[in-house]
Amino acid sequence: MPKTRVGVFICHCGNNIGGVVRVPDVVEYARTLPNVVHAEDNLYTCSEEGLSSIKDKVEQQGLNRVVVASCTPRTHEPLFRGACEEAGLNRYLFEFVNIREHCSWVHMHDPVMATEKAKELVRMGVAKACHLEPQEDFESDVFPAALVIGGGVAGMTAALCLANQGIQVYLVEREQELGGLIRGVQTLFPTEQNTEELLHPLIEQVKNHPQITVYAGTVVEKTSGFIGDFDVAVRANGEASNLKVGTIIVATGAEELKPGGLYRYSELPNVVTQLEFEERFKAGADLPRSVAIINCVGARIPQRTYCGRFCCTTAIKNAIWLKEQDPETSVYVLHRDVMAYGVAIEEFYRRAMELGVRFVRYDVESPPQILGDARAEAIKVQHQLMGKEVVLPADLVVLTTPLVARDDNEELSRMLKVPLGSEGFFLEAHLKLRPIEFSTDGVYVCGAARYPCNIPESVSQAYAAAAKASIPIREGMVRVEAITAVCDERRCSACGNCVEVCPFGAVELQEGRFGKAAHVNPAQCKGCGCCVASCPSGAMQQRGFNDRQLLSMIGALAEETTSGGA
Amino acid sequence: MAVHDTESGGNGFEPKILVFACNWCSYAGADLAGVSRLQMPANCRVIRVMCSARVRPEFVITALSKGLDGVLVLGCHPGDCHYSEGNYFTRRRGLLLQKLLQYVGIEPERFQVRWISASEGAKFAETIGQVTDQIKALGPNRSQNGMQPAEPGDS
Numbered sequence: 001m002p003k004t005r006v007g008v009f010i011c012h013c014g015n016n017i018g019g020v021v022r023v024p025d026v027v028e029y030a031r032t033l034p035n036v037v038h039a040e041d042n043l044y045t046c047s048e049e050g051l052s053s054i055k056d057k058v059e060q061q062g063l064n065r066v067v068v069a070s071c072t073p074r075t076h077e078p079l080f081r082g083a084c085e086e087a088g089l090n091r092y093l094f095e096f097v098n099i100r101e102h103c104s105w106v107h108m109h110d111p112v113m114a115t116e117k118a119k120e121l122v123r124m125g126v127a128k129a130c131h132l133e134p135q136e137d138f139e140s141d142v143f144p145a146a147l148v149i150g151g152g153v154a155g156m157t158a159a160l161c162l163a164n165q166g167i168q169v170y171l172v173e174r175e176q177e178l179g180g181l182i183r184g185v186q187t188l189f190p191t192e193q194n195t196e197e198l199l200h201p202l203i204e205q206v207k208n209h210p211q212i213t214v215y216a217g218t219v220v221e222k223t224s225g226f227i228g229d230f231d232v233a234v235r236a237n238g239e240a241s242n243l244k245v246g247t248i249i250v251a252t253g254a255e256e257l258k259p260g261g262l263y264r265y266s267e268l269p270n271v272v273t274q275l276e277f278e279e280r281f282k283a284g285a286d287l288p289r290s291v292a293i294i295n296c297v298g299a300r301i302p303q304r305t306y307c308g309r310f311c312c313t314t315a316i317k318n319a320i321w322l323k324e325q326d327p328e329t330s331v332y333v334l335h336r337d338v339m340a341y342g343v344a345i346e347e348f349y350r351r352a353m354e355l356g357v358r359f360v361r362y363d364v365e366s367p368p369q370i371l372g373d374a375r376a377e378a379i380k381v382q383h384q385l386m387g388k389e390v391v392l393p394a395d396l397v398v399l400t401t402p403l404v405a406r407d408d409n410e411e412l413s414r415m416l417k418v419p420l421g422s423e424g425f426f427l428e429a430h431l432k433l434r435p436i437e438f439s440t441d442g443v444y445v446c447g448a449a450r451y452p453c454n455i456p457e458s459v460s461q462a463y464a465a466a467a468k469a470s471i472p473i474r475e476g477m478v479r480v481e482a483i484t485a486v487c488d489e490r491r492c493s494a495c496g497n498c499v500e501v502c503p504f505g506a507v508e509l510q511e512g513r514f515g516k517a518a519h520v521n522p523a524q525c526k527g528c529g530c531c532v533a534s535c536p537s538g539a540m541q542q543r544g545f546n547d548r549q550l551l552s553m554i555g556a557l558a559e560e561t562t563s564g565g566a
Numbered sequence: 567m568a569v570h571d572t573e574s575g576g577n578g579f580e581p582k583i584l585v586f587a588c589n590w591c592s593y594a595g596a597d598l599a600g601v602s603r604l605q606m607p608a609n610c611r612v613i614r615v616m617c618s619a620r621v622r623p624e625f626v627i628t629a630l631s632k633g634l635d636g637v638l639v640l641g642c643h644p645g646d647c648h649y650s651e652g653n654y655f656t657r658r659r660g661l662l663l664q665k666l667l668q669y670v671g672i673e674p675e676r677f678q679v680r681w682i683s684a685s686e687g688a689k690f691a692e693t694i695g696q697v698t699d700q701i702k703a704l705g706p707n708r709s710q711n712g713m714q715p716a717e718p719g720d721s
Contacts, residue, residue: 072597073614074589101600102612106691113580113608120611224650413685414646417590419598420685427598439594440684483616501619503650528649529620533659545615547622553613554625557584558632 004130007038007063008122009054011045011070013100020104022115026069029119033126037061045070051083058087065129069097069122074439075430090134092482092544097125120557127556131549135482138522142228142246142472144168149220149412152180153199154447154458154465155251156206161466163211167473170243171206172234176217178203180253181403181448184279188455189310189317190348198455215241223248223415226526227442228478247442247469250426251462252412254448257401259298263370270375271397274314281321288395290330291322292379294368299402300336301364306423308402310454312339315400316352323355331357332392334368334381360392361385370397403452416443425451436465441478444469483527483544489517491539498531498540507531581635581701585612585694586621590648591683592640598687606691607698610638617641618679619652623663626677630667630709636676636701638693643681653681672709675700 008030012018023041030039038061042050045068057063066089068080073096081091099118107114144167148159151173159171177183185195206212218236225231232243256275259265265273270288272280281287293315299308312335319331333352338359340349353359361384362368368381376397383390405424413420418438421427426449429439436444446461447453453461472478485507487498494516498507506524509516518531518540529542541547587593593614599606615621618641626637639660641653660679667677678697682690 072600074594074597098597098612098614101597103608105600105603106606107608108603108605110608117608117611124611124613410685414643414683417594417642417646417648417684419594419687422602422687427601439597440590501655503652526649528617528652529615530617530649530652530655533620533622534655542616542620545620550613550615550625551628554584554629554634555632557582557611558629558634 002064004035004065005037005061005063006033006035006065006067006126006129007054007057007061008033008036008040008067008069008126009045009050010039010041010099010122011050011068012041012043013070014044017070017100017104020108020111020114021099021118022111025115026099026118026122030122030126033123035065035130036126038063046076046079051079054080054083055087058084058089064089065093065095065132067095067097067122067125067129069099069118069125071100072098075434092135093129093132095125095129095132097121123559124553124556127552128549131546131552132544135543137479137482138484139477140228140480140523141477142475143230143244144473144476145170145243145245146469146473147172147230147232147243147245147248148251149248150180150251150253150447150449151175151178151206151214151216152251152253152447152458153182153202153455154253154449154462155180155249156202157459157462158249158251158446158466158469159206159212160202160209161463162470163209165470165474167211167470169212170215170232170245171212172215172218172220174217174219178206178214178216181255181275182455184275184282186278186282187317187321189313190344192317192320220412220415227472230442246473247444248416249465249469250412250416250418250443250445250449251447251465252406252409252449254403254425254452255406257298257404259399259401262297263294263368263397263399264376265399268370268372268374268376268397270395271370271399273399273401274311274318277318277396277398287322287325287329289328290393291319291332291396291398292368292392292394293319293331293333293398293400295333295335295400296364297399297401304402304404304423306402306451307339309339309452311400311402311452313345313348313454315398316340316345316349316357318398319357320348320352320355323352323357327356330393332379333357333359334362334379335359336362336364360390370394403448409449416440418443418445425449436461437468442472481527481544483542484522484525485520485527485529485531485540485542487518487520488539488541489514491537492517493537493539494518495536497534497536501530501534503528503530579702579705581609581698581706583610583636583638583698583701584629584634585610585638585640586615586618586625587612587640587682588618588642588648588653589614589616591642591646591681592618592690594684595640595682595686595690598684599690602687604687604691606694609698609701610694617647617649617652618656619649619659621656623659623666626663626667630672630676630707633707633709635704635707636678636697638697639679640682640690640693641679643683646683670709672707673704675704676707
């Protein structure tokens with residue numbers, strides 16, 4: 001057996017780790033650990049340069065174990081394993097140490113303790129690495145169907161993309177009708193196209209597509225399983241159905257904030273939100289003579305710090321619409337900043353001004369005040385440019401509020417085991433590198449479920465999510481990590497504990513070379529390790545998480561950090 | 567000796583706590599705490615396992631007998647286990663182990679089982695804070711010289 005030669009690569013992650021943890025000290029310390037023959041730091045170990053360095057050192061130094069101390073295995077393990085593989089090292093001879101999410105980011109004010117902790121985590125990782133064994137991946141079949149949750153523009157677009165590739169799609173929509181949030185919207189910016197023109201053909205295509213089954217008025221009740229083999233229980237009007245799918249797209253959208261307690265909303269009849277404004281005039285209400293639109297209602301405040309991204313554009317669009325109905329209508333937009341980004345929207349903003357829409361900047365410290373008793377009559381606001389208070393006419397006050405996360409996101413996130421961010425929106429695996437995937441394999445996200453986004457953004461995200469969700473289905477199989485249980489038949493006493501506890505029926509007692517013993521079917525084993533912990537004779541082990549590996553980590557943690565770089 | 571400061575409960579005692587976190591819920595919750603930059607004491611070291619049910623009782627006993635000051639096992643909420651029912655084994659095994667550890671004289675705070683989902687970054691940070699405080703208050707784990715059954719009458 002060749003001597004164990006461990007290489008340790010410690011990532012600065014720019015300033016993310018290096019700004020807190022004293023990385024050179026950790027490198028110095030790693031060099032003192034048993035079996036470590038090489039240790040280095042990288043500005044970004046995941047960069048092309050970092051990855052080539054791993055490959056070079058494996059070849060030059062004859063490394064047969066690689067340890068990377070950087071971010072989280074939930075996002076970056078496949079990348080580093082791939083680098084090992086390219087260098088001719090079995091991908092399972094790699095160990096990940098998390099010193100960013102679990103260290104530098106959560107101990108930002110304690111560099112000394114964070115550095116100590118990083119050293120210990122590296123010591124534990126190296127200890128485990130010494131006991132790693134080469135493994136081969138398994139292949140597992142992918143059920144050729146996809147689930148799309150949410151029948152708005154994002155969900156329908158994703159469903160069509162998948163279905164047009166010949167993939168069976170189940171589209172689950174909570175409401176009785178497809179269309180989502182924009183069903184109530186009159187026109188869409190910046191084309192000012194009637195919403196129906198976009199929505200109607202989309203809904204028809206979805207409904208008539210032979211590969212799409214629409215479940216309207218239906219909620220997802222339970223999901224279980226893995227990429228390639230998810231079981232989904234849905235319920236409509238008390239009737240339950242079970243769906244089997246290979247991948248899942250979350251496109252549940254978001255909802256408009258109803259700003260209770262702000263600007264006398266719900267107290268005065270003529271103070272409405274943007275969506276209520278749209279619905280009102282879609283239903284043919286009489287046009288008001290004067291309209292004041294207040295932007296950033298309930299957004300960019302301490303309780304809700306984010307910008308709604310497209311609400312400025314919505315306000316501009318509706319201001320233009322009013323001016324186009326009747327140029328004599330007085331339209332004021334009270335704003336904190338106008339976020340009219342990009343080519344088309346800036347042009348749109350300019351057009352609103354040309355049509356006579358007045359933009360008045362207000363200060364968040366002295367917000368506009370609505371005048372009137374039974375209904376809003378005028379608005380008093382400190383005009384920032386003029387430096388004085390002005391009173392503006394207001395037959396109708398429109399409050400521009402941001403989209404907010406749906407209350408039931410929490411429930412769905414638990415079911416699918418995917419995270420939500422602090423504002424309650426779904427949180428992708430990586431903001432820049434994996435923006436429409438979750439770190440749970442086989443589950444993807446698009447549209448406003450992730451954060452407020454407009455139609456073009458929803459559509460392009462839906463294309464992306466559908467492309468990602470179709471890959472495993474079209475390949476027909478996924479590589480399954482070699483973390484399955486394996487029984488040492490010589491030590492097995494055939495007590496059957498493992499058979500009893502296995503949630504997947506993957507373990508059986510069989511007659512073998514050493515008499516009756518437990519036998520694990522790797523195709524059914526999902527690698528939880530329940531059976532391993534319940535085995536009284538230590539016969540059952542889990543690949544990549546065996547007793548020796550885990551006990552060596554515990555032993556390494558219990559040691560004291562004595563030498564190197566202190 | 568595993569602790570940085572061997573004076574019991576004295577100022578500057580920094581316990582060393584081993585945390586097992588399941589890959590699907592609690593490890594993801596810990597990652598979320600990191601992404602959200604939630605600050606917490608630096609006394610815990612996480613070992614990732616696929617399911618909390620992988621944690622063999624002997625891991626806990628080994629850790630405590632080697633002088634680590636506490637062991638925390640984190641899993642998905644009951645009913646949410648990625649493997650359907652792994653965390654129910656964790657719960658049952660945890661209760662039994664708790665009794666055994668108390669019998670040999672180890673304070674119950676030193677071994678705890680908690681549930682943290684992938685979306686509960688804040689709960690992860692709070693739990694780490696709470697458990698660290700509790701173990702700090704107990705002082706260093708003195709059981710590394712051999713666990714002793716509690717004297718009759720000891721709580």
